[in-house]
Structure formats: structure tokens, C-alpha cells
Amino acid sequence: MMAVLGGVLRFTRLGEPGALVFDETYYVKDAYSLLQSGYERAWPEDANESFTAGQPQVLLDEPEYVVHPPVGKWMIAFGMALFGSDNAFGWRFGAALTGALTVLLLGLIAARLFSSATLGALAGLFLAVDGHHLVHSRTSLLDVFLTFWIVAAFGALLLDRRDGRLRLARALSRTAGGGDPGGGALLYGPWLLWRPWRIVAGACLGLAVGTKWSALAFVAVFGLMTVLWDVSARRVAGVRLWETALFRDGIPAFFTIIPAALISYAASWSGWLLSDNAYNRQWARENPDEGWSWLPAPVRSLAEYHRSAYAFHNGLSSEHSYSSNAWTWLFMGRPTSFFYESSAEGEAGCAVESCSTAVTSVGNPLIWWGAALSLLLVLFYWAGRRDWRAGAVLSGVAAGYLPWFAYPERTTFFFYAVSFEPFLILALVYVLGLILGRPADSPHRRRIGLLVTGCFVAGVLALSAYFLPVWTAETIPYSGWRLRMWMPSWI
Known part of the structure; x- marks a missing residue:
């Protein structure tokens, strides 16, 4: 049900605005290039106008230098292949579909993580109606695709945790049944080598890295998380030297995870590898004495491409009016304006003296500020009560958030936070689960918890309805737009 709601919000008026907005000017063009050639090509200066006017696109013969891997752009290209590249619905279809699927995944993950269909529904609902994720789902930037693969990897590792514990219990049960309840098997525990869900998680993480390199932090953190889950499983099962896990x-x-990630990541570059004219494709032939000469020429060229792109990212410090420091993200200090257009009476459906049409990546304040406060309680339950669910939620937040503090001079934007937004929502739902209480609690306690949670959900829905016009490019009076800009830094 929540995925349906998320889909309705994402697909309704998806083609508005009908022009390329914000960084769509890069990724939509790259996606079209991939469809035509398998690699990114350069565009004439008037390319934006040809997209807006629904005219045929004309690519230049020269390759284009890009600094992001191709997975997200291939996912944009999927919609363009189905519905055409000359309309906004076509180039945003992939983002909208991916956003709706992320809502579905998060709901299923929360239901399993907290063993509660109610909390699963709340997690799906909050992601479905939050403006930050909604804006990403309605514009063709890369971050909504990054978020999807990260959430999918987390879900696969959650399934692996359950599967691994069941297999460990069965292996130890067979050992005990064989008359060796305290022998070697309980000293070290059995080997559990075949973990298919870890292969799935690895492939998803590779595709996440193939969308944006910032996903590398999730590879490291999720890898450590899944091993610590196994250490805990062996300790609980009675394995004496459980540290050997x-x-x-x-x-x-x-x-298991790293090879699967490498394979899926390398496969995403197949268009570049199979081409002759992609940017830097012939670097190894032109520079035979540079780099790792023992590697095949295509791999050397790709390695040089990666080195160059890494240097670009590290040196990205140009000023931007909507850049924001990571310290401000949890409180939405500076949301990114993807699109803004003013109109006078009689223009674009404006019925008053002055109107505004905007797409702003401001989130639902109750969700974001509530989630930021919830992190403190989740941290307490992880550190003080060793709740593995709290640790899992914090792992996702840490992997998506903390690495940005290592680059204080780099130009960063609030919309990067969408990659860990699902884990913020899980933190919020975790706390709402505590408020709702347990089935064993008194009826009075349960009623209070239900009342508080119900009021919170009602507030979330009311605020989402209020902010919806500035998420979906509706034309509203200028005064109405200003009322929705709660902080001066939001303008």
C-alpha cells in the first residue's frame, strides 16, 4: 500500500517542469549518449533547448569527460528507451520507478528488522511522503539510484543474517546429535561458506559504487557489520572461541562480497570497455610506458580514468549558492533548489499578482528533525543495551554521513543525504516502536503510545500535504511559497 502511495506521488505530473532541471543537464544527456553509443559523448551548446522543445537530439562526435560511473545513467536511459528521450516523463521514469521500489524495500526491511508489520508500514509511509526522497524520485539525478542499491544491499544482508543463524543452529544441532556436544565443533563452530545472500549484497554494493563512488563507505561498513553479526551468532550459540568468527x-x-561487487562494478563499464572512442579509452596505447604496464591495455586505461576522476572529486571546491556543510544536513540547514521560476498574473496559470513554481529538496520537518533526535536514543540502545537492530540502523547512517566530514573543503550539498535517509527513517521508526510499546504492556500504556504515534503520523501527513507544491513544481502564489520557506537559509 505504501509503495502504491509512493508511486502515485512520484508519477503524478512527473513531466513537470518540462525542462531539464539542476544536474539533469548532465545525467540525462549522458544517459542518452549511453543509449546511442555505450559511452558518454559531447553535446552542442543548445542541447538543453532541444530537450525542452522535444526536438531530435544531436550528439557531437567527440567523447565527453565525466566523473561518475555509468549505472545510474543506464537506469535513466531505461526510461528513455521505453518512453522516448524527447519528454520529461521519459527521462524521469527510471528515477520515479526506482524511488517507488525503494519505498517498498524499506517497508519490507523495517517489518523484518523490527518484527512488526505496523512499523514496516510506517517506514514505507515516511519515505513515500518525505519531500527529500520525493524530489529525487521526480528528477533524474544519480542519488536516488544510489539509495536504491544501498537499501537493497542492506536488505540482502538482513536475509543473510537470518539464513546464517539458521544454518549455524542446524550444524551445531547435528554435532550435538552425534554425541559431541562439547567437542571441537563447539570450540570453533562450523564453517558456513555458502552464503548466497551475501553474493546478492555484494552485487548490489558493486552497482551502488557503479552509481557513485561514495558507496565505497557502505561496502566497508556493511562488510564489517555482517561479520560482527556472525560473531554474535556464534557467541549466543555457545561456541567457546566465538572470537574466531x-x-x-x-x-x-x-x-564473497568483494568479488561480487567487483564483477558487477566492472560489468557496468562494459560500454566503455567495448568502445574504441570513449574518453581516455586509448590512453594505454598512447602512453605505453606509464602506469602498470603488466595490465591489459583496456584495464590500464580504465585505471587512469579512475585516477583522474578521483583527483577531480578531491579538488572540487568551487563555490555554489546551494552548497552546504555536512554539519547542517540533519537539520536541513540549506536544502537545494532544483528549480525555481516566477510568473506574473495570467502567466502559467497564475491567478494573483505574482506566483512561484519551485522544486526544492527540503524534507518533511517532522520526519527529519524527529529522526535527528531519534539518533540519540538509538545510539543509547546500541551502546547501552547492545541492541543489534540499533547498531544496524546506525551503520547505515554512519556509512552515508560520516565520510563527508573528512572533506571539509569539498563542495557538498544537502541532497547527498538521501543515500542514508532510509536509515534515518529506520531510526525514527525504532523510537516510535518504543513509544507504541510491547504487547505485554498494559492497555493504558498501549493507548497512550498509539495516541502519540497517531498524532505524529497525522502531523507528518499534514506537513507533506502543505509542502507538496514546492516538491512537485506546482504554481502557487509567491506569498504561499515564502510561507513554506521556514528558514532564511532555505531561500
């Missing part, structure tokens, strides 16, 4: 589970996890 760092070896018995850590090494197989590494050689």
Missing part, C-alpha cells in the same frame, strides 16, 4: 566468517565474507 572474525577469521572463520570474516575471510569468507570478504571473498
